[in-house]
Amino acid sequence: MTDTTTETWLILGATSSMARALARKLAKRGANLLLAGRDMSDLEATASDCRLRGAALAESLHFDARAPETFQPILERMRAMDGTLNAAVFVGSMPPQEEIDIAPEMLDGVVADSFTGPARLLHGLAPLLEARGSGTIVGVGSVAGDRGRVGNYVYGAAKAGFATYMSGLRNRLGRSGAHAITVKPGFVDTAMTWRLEGMFLVAPPEAVADSILKAVEKKRNVIYTPFFWRYIMMIIRAVPEPIFRKMSI
Amino acid sequence: MSWKQTEYTGWGRHLRAKGEIARPERTSAFIRVAEESPCPAIGQRRSYGDASLNSGGRAISTARLDRFLGFEPETGILEVESGCMLGDIVTHFGPRGWLPTVLPGTGFATVGGAIGMDVHGKNHHHKGSFGLHVRDVTLALPDGIHTIAPDDPLFAATIGGMGQTGPIASARIQLAPTKGALAMVTERRMPDLDSYFDALDASEATYTVGWIDATARGDALGRGILEEGETGAGLVPPARRGKRIPMDAPHFALSGPIVRSFNAAYYRRIPERGRTVVKALEDFFFPLDKIHDWNRLYGKRGFHQFQCVVPLDEREALRGMLERVSDSGLASPLAVLKRMGAAEGGMMSFPTEGYTLAIDFPAREEAPEMIRGLIDMTAEADGRVYLAKDAFASPEHMDAMYPERAAWAEIVNELDPEQNYATDLVRRLALRDL
Numbered sequence: 001m002t003d004t005t006t007e008t009w010l011i012l013g014a015t016s017s018m019a020r021a022l023a024r025k026l027a028k029r030g031a032n033l034l035l036a037g038r039d040m041s042d043l044e045a046t047a048s049d050c051r052l053r054g055a056a057l058a059e060s061l062h063f064d065a066r067a068p069e070t071f072q073p074i075l076e077r078m079r080a081m082d083g084t085l086n087a088a089v090f091v092g093s094m095p096p097q098e099e100i101d102i103a104p105e106m107l108d109g110v111v112a113d114s115f116t117g118p119a120r121l122l123h124g125l126a127p128l129l130e131a132r133g134s135g136t137i138v139g140v141g142s143v144a145g146d147r148g149r150v151g152n153y154v155y156g157a158a159k160a161g162f163a164t165y166m167s168g169l170r171n172r173l174g175r176s177g178a179h180a181i182t183v184k185p186g187f188v189d190t191a192m193t194w195r196l197e198g199m200f201l202v203a204p205p206e207a208v209a210d211s212i213l214k215a216v217e218k219k220r221n222v223i224y225t226p227f228f229w230r231y232i233m234m235i236i237r238a239v240p241e242p243i244f245r246k247m248s249i
Numbered sequence: 250m251s252w253k254q255t256e257y258t259g260w261g262r263h264l265r266a267k268g269e270i271a272r273p274e275r276t277s278a279f280i281r282v283a284e285e286s287p288c289p290a291i292g293q294r295r296s297y298g299d300a301s302l303n304s305g306g307r308a309i310s311t312a313r314l315d316r317f318l319g320f321e322p323e324t325g326i327l328e329v330e331s332g333c334m335l336g337d338i339v340t341h342f343g344p345r346g347w348l349p350t351v352l353p354g355t356g357f358a359t360v361g362g363a364i365g366m367d368v369h370g371k372n373h374h375h376k377g378s379f380g381l382h383v384r385d386v387t388l389a390l391p392d393g394i395h396t397i398a399p400d401d402p403l404f405a406a407t408i409g410g411m412g413q414t415g416p417i418a419s420a421r422i423q424l425a426p427t428k429g430a431l432a433m434v435t436e437r438r439m440p441d442l443d444s445y446f447d448a449l450d451a452s453e454a455t456y457t458v459g460w461i462d463a464t465a466r467g468d469a470l471g472r473g474i475l476e477e478g479e480t481g482a483g484l485v486p487p488a489r490r491g492k493r494i495p496m497d498a499p500h501f502a503l504s505g506p507i508v509r510s511f512n513a514a515y516y517r518r519i520p521e522r523g524r525t526v527v528k529a530l531e532d533f534f535f536p537l538d539k540i541h542d543w544n545r546l547y548g549k550r551g552f553h554q555f556q557c558v559v560p561l562d563e564r565e566a567l568r569g570m571l572e573r574v575s576d577s578g579l580a581s582p583l584a585v586l587k588r589m590g591a592a593e594g595g596m597m598s599f600p601t602e603g604y605t606l607a608i609d610f611p612a613r614e615e616a617p618e619m620i621r622g623l624i625d626m627t628a629e630a631d632g633r634v635y636l637a638k639d640a641f642a643s644p645e646h647m648d649a650m651y652p653e654r655a656a657w658a659e660i661v662n663e664l665d666p667e668q669n670y671a672t673d674l675v676r677r678l679a680l681r682d683l
Binding site: 020195 | 251252253272273274275276277278313316317318319320330341
């Protein structure tokens with residue numbers, strides 16, 4: 001008999017502000033939290049914070065998207081947890097496109113951080129969810145993945161790959177009662193966007209966390225957050241290529 | 250670290266600064282930026298004037314460093330990052346029987362700001378100011394982090410030190426046990442200033458504060474409502490928070506006649522015999538936080554707050570100030586009177602024994618002259634103005650108001666000889682001049 005009252009969330013990239021906002025909201029409802037990332041002392045601070053905000057358990061785990069040897073201990077820790085297993089993926093990197101243009105080898109790192117690293121870990125995690133017949137995987141992509149733009153198409157391509165992976169994972173997990181949600185945030189007020197020019201309608205990380213939790217509850221498939229980005233991206237995707245290639249947005 | 254060029258203001262929205270702000274999200278990034286680019290730290294910018302402004306320079310925002318780092322249930326000591334807001338501590342620890350020992354009038358103030366301004370609350374007459382309950386402070390200086398306890402000479406320069414001893418990374422603060430997560434508040438009408446002073450002197454409540462009608466004149470001068478509160482256990486609906494002011498109010502919203510009638514109605518809302526009400530803790534401690542951005546009610550020109558404390562034998566000085574304010578027709582509905590206890594703060598802490606009066610003024614043309622007059626009256630009464638609220642004091646008043654200023658300046662100048670941590674406030678009042 002599977003215990004469905006206990007929920008465990010693995011949060012990949014837990015040092016990001018969106019991830020921290022989600023972790024705090026999950027802590028408040030008493031979840032078990034496994035916070036994974038590279039900056040261990042910062043993860044430990046977030047873990048303490050989550051414990052004091054009500055998490056039944058909050059641990060920090062080392063995860064590096066470019067170091068697959070860090071994946072197995074995380075999967076083992078998840079396997080040892082009771083109840084429903086869930087995961088939320090916030091990893092990704094967005095170096096300035098100009099830097100990638102000078103040093104194209106950076107492309108591999110961006111793809112590993114934003115796509116192949118987390119996908120490989122999720123591939124190890126999926127069987128655990130299938131075996132228990134429950135749980136949700138939340139993959140945070142980006143609206144940048146919806147269409148390649150001159151300003152950040154390497155990052156966009158990696159996020160597009162991740163979105164396609166999430167779509168396939170959803171198709172697969174649905175057969176066993178588990179689920180996968182693709183989240184595409186627009187502009188969010190994080191360290192990544194702090195100094196960028198031309199930001200508008202910037203959402204606080206807490207708003208993204210709220211919409212993720214709502215999507216989990218309602219078993220949504222693909223969400224844009226804030227919601228209006230769905231319509232912005234609908235228009236951007238609809239622009240014919242001959243016109244789009246001359247645009248600089 | 251990325252720096253964002255921006256224009257920003259204090260809570261009064263009148264004084265402005267242009268400069269670069271970094272907003273680290275991790276402790277390691279905070280420590281690195283404090284080492285590489287020493288500059289003032291700013292929190293939620295709840296100081297009214299220019300205490301959190303650094304025109305033309307840089308500032309480090311602690312807004313994203315707001316985590317609870319540890320709590321000892323045996324002692325009630327909480328370790329927090331400096332950007333943690335006091336209201337967050339009330340919300341999470343109140344129901345578990347603990348509260349910050351001292352709480353100012355807004356829950357949006359951060360722990361770092363509460364230390365830097367050595368804030369006071371409705372229980373100053375019993376518990377002193379915020380700094381008295383700080384066990385240690387961890388500063389992020391160019392040569393790394395330093396944890397200082399009360400026995401360190403730097404500690405008294407840090408408590409109330411307006412950030413001049415460097416950015417605060419975290420602190421350990423003593424929480425006080427509370428009987429429960431609600432407040433029982435007795436509200437009584439005070440018909441005039443003398444009865445108000447007498448009631449403040451006689452009050453034995455844990456928390457005492459008074460609203461004052463700064464538009465009342467003649468026999469009614471100084472009338473108001475005294476609030477005496479105790480915490481208690483029981484059930485009360487959770488505080489409703491987060492309404493927003495969607496736009497700047499037009500300037501006539503707080504014109505003289507409107508404020509006078511509002512204040513009269515606000516006064517009469519309490520029955521003549523008084524009443525006792527039960528409130529959520531947040532509603533009692535932070536009544537205005539219910540409405541986010543309430544400072545927008547003052548319109549786009551912003552507003553000023555004047556706050557002074559005068560010795561107990563200077564009641565007449567406050568009467569003179571209130572006469573001047575009510576004659577001017579400039580006051581807003583927000584005015585507060587309170588008695589403070591003996592002082593045991595830092596070298597530059599504001600709280601000292603006496604009566605404290607705080608009044609908001611919309612930033613109209615006549616406001617600066619009015620407030621300068623009140624500052625002069627404060628100086629004549631051997632009182633002092635609260636620098637977290639100030640925009641108009643002058644350097645000449647500082648040594649009389651803050652007798653330890655020069656000694657403090659020596660300590661902070663030795664720590665920070667290039668004055669990297671100086672803010673617009675520090676420069677305007679020449680606080681670090683020797």
